[in-house]
Amino acid sequence: MSTTTAGQGRMPRQIAYIIGNEACERFSFYGMRNILVPFLVSSALLGYLPAGPERDGAAKDIFHMFVIGVYFFPLLGGWLADRFFGKYHTILWFSLVYCAGHACLALFENNATGFYTGLFLIALGSGGIKPLVVSFCGDQFDQGNKDKAKVVFDAFYWIINFGSFFASLLSPLFLRHFGPAVAFGIPGALMFVATFVFWLGRRRYVNVPAAGRDPHAFFEVVKTALRARRPGQGRPGLFVALAGVAVAAAMLLLWALSATTGLRAWPAGFNFVITACLALGVVIALGGWGASLQLERARGVHPDLAVDGVRAVLRIIIVFALVTPFWSLFDQKASTWIIQGREMVIPHDAPWWPSWLVQDAAQMQALNPMLVMLLIPFNNLVLFPLLERLGFRITPLRKMGWGIAISGASWIVAAVLQLQIDGGAPVSLAWQGLPYLLLTFGEILVSATALEFAYSQAPHAMKGVIMAFWYLTSTFGSLWVLLTNAAVRNEAVIGRIAGTGLSENAFLMFFFAGFAFLAALAFAAYARRYPMQDNYRKA
Known part of the structure; x- marks a missing residue:
């Protein structure tokens, strides 16, 4: 592998391999992730529970524990890459573990031990590479072409959603028409392709070596x-x-x-x-x-540089902590919102509804990546330049703060829809498009921005670790969901919710919206005094 720096002012050619790998890997991940709750609700694995809220709750718990694993293991991947193996080898080896996990899901659909082993291996493999792919992509740039990095980070996030879109749209159909073995097997095949594409670029990458045991x-x-x-x-x-x-x-x-x-x-x-x-x-x-x-x-x-670097990381961790409520909202689109969608009416009789394609509530998740692909260029080419001309200064931290608040607004809309459902009114599944639009806009402001923010703020020797801390925000986002799910199983809490006149689902939706609004206020207060850094490597 090459250790030369990227060409001055040019887009590094090796980026194509990383982007191609990411597109296939994201199809793989979202292809299995977005059918996990529907599969569990109807599978023999939870057949010991009565159908309804109890089984739905168990499926949500399993899903969010899986998400916790996915976003916990970046700590391991970041440490191994920074300390021992470097990013390239760590990504490659964890990708093979990832492939094995997919194989388990396809082979053991009715075997709890085999299936949950597969979920663990996917969490380990996906989590292990998660902090590294973005920072490995950033390593391909230097001070001479760092202006291209923002374009690539946006393209990186766009291609993630390109893969996610087709996975979210097609995987529920594979599950419905061909069964779990095929529905989980196709993402496994795409993960193998992703690993192969990444390996093909091995001789072109700028490979920043592992720091080893760095005394500083x-x-x-x-x-x-x-x-x-x-x-x-x-x-x-x-x-x-x-x-x-x-x-x-x-x-x-x-x-x-x-x-x-x-x-x-x-x-x-x-x-x-x-x-x-x-x-x-x-x-x-x-x-x-x-x-x-x-x-x-x-x-x-x-040295002072190392001490100042630690100070910077500690400041970044506070920013990350304030983002965790966003993930508690975002990740529930694959659990709570799917369960809500199953109670809504699919408008097959409407001439504008694509009944030939959209046949399952889980497919509404395809709106998220589709909207991302539309909104990223709209924001960059229209909205942000317009706001700048109007005198509004657009900064990464301001975008992230507004993103958290807008995500909270999406849950207000979802809660209003839930109130209509609870009242017995037939509610069209198409109405879920509105909360998806708001949540996706908030996601772009938070997550797409944070990819560049995390890389640019982290000192060179700590980029892998700080990216791991960033992904750990999703672990704590799902933790808040598990905590609330555990709390509402308490009889005293159930009684208080009943006293509000709201159903449990509607109450929790309003609760998470309020949680996001409080987090947005706290984020804005901290962001006002955060000192921005520039830690791209020198040419």
């Missing part, structure tokens, strides 16, 4: 800062960080006691996945806070 890496600087003593001063940061570890360990211990002894030491609805995610969140939050309290003590032991 993020966690090394943090450890030095926490351990350092100063005459006459305590170590409050170390105390805060250790408190986070102690609280996390206590959570896991209480869960273990509840699971093995039957003691009510931990909330009954908080399974291992929820508990582990909560523990991880406590460690990150208190560990980061503790490190920030004593970070200046690392100067002298580590």
Whole structure:
């Protein structure tokens, strides 16, 4: 593989292999992801539960636990790539694991052990490559052609949705007409193609080598800062960080006691996945806070550039934390919104409805990638230039803040539709197009912008890790969903919801909308004082 830099001012030719790989991989991922809930609701795997809300709830839980895994394993992939193997080899090897997971789904549709093993392998493979493909794409650019990077990041996000569109549109039809083996097998074949296309470009890539054991890496600087003593001063940061570890360990211990002894030491609805995610969140939050309290003590032991880099990462993590409520809304389009759509009326009699193609509520998810492909060029060519001419300064953080708020508005619309359904009125499935439009516009403002933001803000030696932290925002987004699902299984909570006069589904939709609005306000307050960086590599 080449280690030369990309040509001055030119679009790197090797980008075509990365984009082609991403298009096939996204079809693969969304092809299985977007039929997972419909499959589980009707499969023998959940046949032990009565059809209706109980089985729907179990399917949602499995889906969101899978999503948590997908966005947790980027931590592993980022660490392996940065520390040992480099991005190229890590992507290639995890892609093979990914292929094996798809094979399990196709082969074990009626075997719980085999099927859930497949979900685990897909979560491991997809998650392992997730923080690396975008940053590997960014590695192909330097200061001489970084102006092309924004075009590619937008194209990257566009091609993701190109693959997602056809997967979302066709996979429910494959499931309906050909069964799970074919419906899960086709995405598996596309993942094999994705891996092969990526391998074809191996001799052209700019390959930034793994840093190895960097004595000035993020966690090394943090450890030095926490351990350092100063005459006459305590170590409050170390105390805060250790408190986070102690609280996390206590959570896991209480869960273990509840699971093995039957003691009510931990909330009954908080399974291992929820508990582990909560523990991880406590460690990150208190560990980061503790490190920030004593970070200046690392100067002298580590170069100023490394210490300043850690400070930048800690600031970025706060931005990421404030984005997690967005993902709690966005990822439910493949669970809550599908279940809502199954209660709506498909307008087959309407002359404008494509009955020959759209036959299942799950296919409405195809609206999301289709709208992305339309709205990205509209925003870049029409909306953003117009707003700039009107005097509005468009910045990445402003776009992300507005995106969270607009996503909240989409859930207000979905809740109003749910009220109509609960009232017994027949509601056309076509009405789901409106919340999809708002959610997709919010997604573009948040997620497409964050791809470039995360890469440009991360110091060079920490790009893989910071991308892993970005994808971890989706883990915590699904955690909020699991927590609310667990909460509404409590009789006291159910009683309070009933007292509002709303159904459980409608109440939760309004709840998530309010959650997003509060997050948008907090995001805007923090964004006003965030110092932007420029960390593209020099030519």
